[in-house]
Each structure stands twice: as structure tokens, then as C-alpha cells.
Amino acid sequence: MSPPDWSVLFVGVASVCGVLCLCLRCRGIRKSFWNKNLFMKVMALTEKPLFRIAYTLYTRTKLGYMFYKRQVKKARLRYPTGHSSAQSMEMNGIKIIPIPVLSDNYSYLVVDTASSMAVAVDPADPQTVEACLKEEGVSLEAILCTHKHWDHSGGNEGLRRLHSSCRVYGSAVDNIPGLTHPLSDKDSIDLGCLHFRAFFTPGHTVGHMIYLLDGRALGGPCSLFSGDLVFLSGCGRMFEGSATMMLSSLDTVSCLSDDTLLWPGHEYAMDNLMFAAEVEPNNTARENKFQWVLQQRAQKLCTSPSTIKEEKEYNPFLRSHSPELHRALSLQQDPSEDWTLFRARVLGELRRRKDIYKGR
Incomplete structure (x- = not known):
């Protein structure tokens, strides 16, 4: 060219x-x-x-x-009360509150209930997040931003104006609005009893990051706030990265413990599971999850969290190693082709089909 x-x-x-x-x-x-x-x-x-x-x-x-x-x-x-009805989850002194914002986004409040201190993840609508802070009676100590897109970062500066001591964490290379504390891969963030680890996961954007909340010290599962890297049965579009780059980021998720709870940035479950049926129609785990999601969405209920174990069973974007998926896509590894490069080719074909299927 x-x-x-x-x-x-x-x-x-x-x-x-x-x-x-x-x-x-x-x-x-x-x-x-x-x-x-x-x-x-x-x-x-x-x-x-x-x-x-x-x-x-x-x-x-x-x-x-x-x-x-x-x-x-x-x-x-x-959606004056939000696009979905979401239930908070409380375990061992930590409360996770999904906040439905925009037309299908989720922001999250993670609360240390003992100290009434809160961390916001991807606060897209500052007004809605601030209302939740007041309802819970907690103070905002920090914002964890997964990436620069406005539907995830748009509330950073507005909330900082209301909470001047609030810190904004995010990738050092992703042009995060209001960023005060740049992060690198595997950096730790300790706020009261809340212990997070940031993972550099480029692909959707050049500096996308995900945040793992350590629940093990408190006797519970870990929680992953995945932004637009991975959703229930889906993954984000590769706006600023290659399939090889995205595969490496998705492998970071696959390597987490099976009981890790997944809290994604969007309510895409229905569309994603319908697409998964196109490429793996005989996947029983997918069909069972789809029936559950149908019931949830009929009542406009949030479909999060799922677990990493579940996602590895039915999320095609975490199954690039699967022979069943290779056959469904009519793809074969070339004799001289590296295994990782072949899996990246599988992922690229999946993403291409998903882009055509629904434009997400």
C-alpha cells in the first residue's frame, strides 16, 4: 500500500x-x-x-x-431508572453495585462497607454515579477507568470536580480524561480493604486495562471488571489492535481462577449468545445460559456476573483452541503455522463474523 x-x-x-x-x-x-x-x-x-x-x-x-x-x-x-434492574452483591465486607448507564453500559461502585469508602469503575454518567454514592452514604476515593472511550471515561472529570481528592487510575498510554495515577501492567491499587490488580489488555484500544479485585483475602471469589475486553459470551471490537494482540489479552482472562466473577462494561448477553449459537449450535452450556438470559432480560434484569469457568464453556472468543469451533468456522491449522498464530486467525474470523452479524 x-x-x-x-x-x-x-x-x-x-x-x-x-x-x-x-x-x-x-x-x-x-x-x-x-x-x-x-x-x-x-x-x-x-x-x-x-x-x-x-x-x-x-x-x-x-x-x-x-x-x-x-x-x-x-x-x-x-431510561429514568436505568436500562436494567441490577442487584448489588455483598460478600465479606465488600459490596459491588452495578449501575446501569446510557443505553446498555454498566458502571460499578465497589464499596468497603467498614470504612464507607467507594471506588467507581468506568463512571460514564457522573450524575447517576453521584446519586448512587449519596444513596449508599459513601465517599468516592478513586476511579478505575478501563479505557478512553467516552461511554466509559466520560464521567471522570465531572466526579473529580465533586470529589477533589478522588484519584483517577488508568493506562498511561490511553489518553484517559482526568487521569491522575497512570498504571502499567500488573500494578497494584490498594484502597482500604480493597485490593486491585491492573492488567494491560490492549486490542479494543491501545491502552485498555482490566481490574481484578482480590476477594481471596476476605474468603470470597475475585471479581474482574473487564470493560470492553470481554463480555458475557463476547469480546470487544478490535479498534486499535490486531487479532494477535487481542488473543494475548483474552488469554490473560482465561488464566484467571475459574470462580472469578466477571463484571463487564455492557449488557450484550442476548446478542452475544445468539451469535455464539451461529458458530457453536450444539454447545449445551451456551443453550442453558441462553435460556437463563432470556428469563432475565424478559424482566429487564442484569445478567452479570458470570464466572470465568462459565465463559470458557460458551464464550467463543475464549475458545479459539477448540477443535469444535475450528470445524464450525471451516478453519484448519497449516502444517507450518504456529499454534498461537492459528488461534489468532480463528479469533480474527470470529470477530469478523460478529461485526457483520450485529455490528458490535
């Missing part, structure tokens, strides 16, 4: 910016442009130049922040 013509690219970006500005000024055009279904169709075209321009605008300019703010406003009107 020849080097890009930067003058043409600049004109293209400028043109898109102009169109976006016109859309913001024109009510009729604006309404159709910001339609989420249309936006998601554009987002699905990950290999197209226009997508790359749109993604850059979303992640690196005020236009992305404006889009995020509009989505927050719309979600508050559409």
Missing part, C-alpha cells in the same frame, strides 16, 4: 467536520444523523477509511464528547 495522501486526508476530515457541524445546527438533519442505528452501521465498517475518520473524531476531538453528552441526555430521558 502506498503512503497516504495527507492533503486528501486532511480535506476529508475537514469535510466530515463541516458536515457534522451542519448536522448539529440543522434540527432535521441532526435528528437522522445522530440516530443510534445509523451510527452503529457506520461503526460496523471497521476497515473503511470513513470509519477511521469517524473513530478519530470520536476519540480525539470535542465532536466525540458532544456525541457522548447527547447520548447521556437521551438515555436519562428514555
Whole structure:
């Protein structure tokens, strides 16, 4: 491929910016442009130049922040009590509270009940998170941010204005809004009786991180806050990384203890399990989980947490080693092909099919 013509690219970006500005000024055009279904169709075209321009605008300019703010406003009107009903989980002095925000995101409060100290994970909507803090009667000590996308990081600075001593943790290479404490792979974060370990898991973004809450010292399971790396029966789109990079990040999750609880960043369970049925229709564990999810979602109930053991049974993105999955995808390892590279090829094909299937 020849080097890009930067003058043409600049004109293209400028043109898109102009169109976006016109859309913001024109009510009729604006309404159709910001339609989420249309936006998601554009987002699905990950290999197209226009997508790359749109993604850059979303992640690196005020236009992305404006889009995020509009989505927050719309979600508050559409889901005044949240898109799902979520139950908190309390075990041995630690309380985990899922907070439904936007149209399908989850933020989390992790509370040290003895000291009434709380940590927020990916506080996308600062107003909703602040309301939860007040309802629980706890103080916000820190924010753990998995990655830079506004639907995970958009509330960082707003909450810091309300809680000036609050620390914001995140990747040193992911341009996290309001970041005060940059992290590297396997760094520890100790806040009262809450002990987290951060893992560098690039692929969805260049600096994506996940956070493992150690529950063993308190006699309970660990909890993984996975952001957009891994969901119930799914994984995040590879916006800023290769399949090999994403595979390494997913292997980090697979190596955790089986009883680890998975708290993902989105409510994608229904779509993900339906896609999993396309590639592994005879997976009994998937079918059993799907029937449970159907019951949960019929009542708009949260489907988290699952466990790492469960995910390894039915999540195709954690099963790139499976001969059954290889056959379903009609993929075979070449005689001279490295096993890891073959698994990355399997993962890439899975992600390609998922992108076409639902655009997530």
C-alpha cells in the first residue's frame, strides 16, 4: 500500500467536520444523523477509511464528547431508572453495585462497607454515579477507568470536580480524561480493604486495562471488571489492535481462577449468545445460559456476573483452541503455522463474523 495522501486526508476530515457541524445546527438533519442505528452501521465498517475518520473524531476531538453528552441526555430521558434492574452483591465486607448507564453500559461502585469508602469503575454518567454514592452514604476515593472511550471515561472529570481528592487510575498510554495515577501492567491499587490488580489488555484500544479485585483475602471469589475486553459470551471490537494482540489479552482472562466473577462494561448477553449459537449450535452450556438470559432480560434484569469457568464453556472468543469451533468456522491449522498464530486467525474470523452479524 502506498503512503497516504495527507492533503486528501486532511480535506476529508475537514469535510466530515463541516458536515457534522451542519448536522448539529440543522434540527432535521441532526435528528437522522445522530440516530443510534445509523451510527452503529457506520461503526460496523471497521476497515473503511470513513470509519477511521469517524473513530478519530470520536476519540480525539470535542465532536466525540458532544456525541457522548447527547447520548447521556437521551438515555436519562428514555431510561429514568436505568436500562436494567441490577442487584448489588455483598460478600465479606465488600459490596459491588452495578449501575446501569446510557443505553446498555454498566458502571460499578465497589464499596468497603467498614470504612464507607467507594471506588467507581468506568463512571460514564457522573450524575447517576453521584446519586448512587449519596444513596449508599459513601465517599468516592478513586476511579478505575478501563479505557478512553467516552461511554466509559466520560464521567471522570465531572466526579473529580465533586470529589477533589478522588484519584483517577488508568493506562498511561490511553489518553484517559482526568487521569491522575497512570498504571502499567500488573500494578497494584490498594484502597482500604480493597485490593486491585491492573492488567494491560490492549486490542479494543491501545491502552485498555482490566481490574481484578482480590476477594481471596476476605474468603470470597475475585471479581474482574473487564470493560470492553470481554463480555458475557463476547469480546470487544478490535479498534486499535490486531487479532494477535487481542488473543494475548483474552488469554490473560482465561488464566484467571475459574470462580472469578466477571463484571463487564455492557449488557450484550442476548446478542452475544445468539451469535455464539451461529458458530457453536450444539454447545449445551451456551443453550442453558441462553435460556437463563432470556428469563432475565424478559424482566429487564442484569445478567452479570458470570464466572470465568462459565465463559470458557460458551464464550467463543475464549475458545479459539477448540477443535469444535475450528470445524464450525471451516478453519484448519497449516502444517507450518504456529499454534498461537492459528488461534489468532480463528479469533480474527470470529470477530469478523460478529461485526457483520450485529455490528458490535
